[in-house]
Amino acid sequence: MDFKSRLLEKAVESLSSLPGIGKRTALRLVLNLLKKDKNTVENFGKSFIDLVNNIKYCNECHAISETELCNICLDQRRDHTQICVVEDIRVMLAIESTMQYKGVYHVLGGLISPMDGIGPDDLKIDDLINKVNTNNIKEVIFALSTTMEGDTTNFYLFKKLSKKNIKISSIARGISIGDELEYTDKITLATALSSRLPYENSLTK
């Protein structure tokens, strides 16, 4: 596309560099921005510059935080012997919204993905091992996506942690609440069958 303006082209390129946003959508969004007042658009741009220059991560769990330690890691009412391993802050926010988990988190910052050139060294894995070695950790819970990358990362972590004297668990894989069995895919159904629980333990919370 010939955008008739280098400035317009650059703004469109910026937005379309984001996953799931193509050039056409980006152009629509940029033209929408241009209908807003100058200040709003300046603040729009500034919010990303501020973010990248001042963002902080919790020293303990590596979640995005305003302070050296995040609110969850600072909270002494939470169980610091139980660590839930998540891919990024989105999963952490999702789990927090269930209000069922009282332990702490460890944010890996991604999943092992050889296809994308992401290896164990690109993630906060060593730091997790150190935590288990030095702190008094009783359980590590894997809460990673049920994808190839999630499974690879689960397996890698399990190999690293299996000899330590801790409980290692993974969140349950099975039928989503509300799903009808006849429409469930074969792999999920087979996993749900083999992971069956005593009835009294299987009730929806």
Next chain:
Amino acid sequence: MDFKSRLLEKAVESLSSLPGIGKRTALRLVLNLLKKDKNTVENFGKSFIDLVNNIKYCNECHAISETELCNICLDQRRDHTQICVVEDIRVMLAIESTMQYKGVYHVLGGLISPMDGIGPDDLKIDDLINKVNTNNIKEVIFALSTTMEGDTTNFYLFKKLSKKNIKISSIARGISIGDELEYTDKITLATALSSRLPYENSLTK
């Protein structure tokens, strides 16, 4: 959602202020940005600030342009007596991509939409009337969306221009090329019937 960081929240708010982008998508996009290097994210933000501070519009047709007059308005091989009225630069780019149109454009900057508080004075309508009054214009072509807002704007422009000694036309409304008649909606089908042309004029270009 509690984002654990004001900076993160502001960036998410910025992106989710764009149409069609919700808070969850915005968070996904911002976390994706944070995986890129600092420079890339700074340039991302800067591209919008540069855009809004330095954007220029063609003095003649009001399209986004790098110069006082855009390339199309400067092009003397184009027919300056024929003006195609469009909502925004996106439609102009779409029509240009057909390589069928040899006249010039007039970008309204929107459509009349009382629901959104956009009246004729918010658009470049007076300027179009002036052009028709003072320049030697032979034809004005309406190329606006076939929506309520497009039709309202068409009608308003027609009222303003109908007494001038010029040809006023609208792009054809009918069956899209490749569409099957049995799946075409009733209004389109009725419009296509009443707008029928002599066969030899109706062939696909």
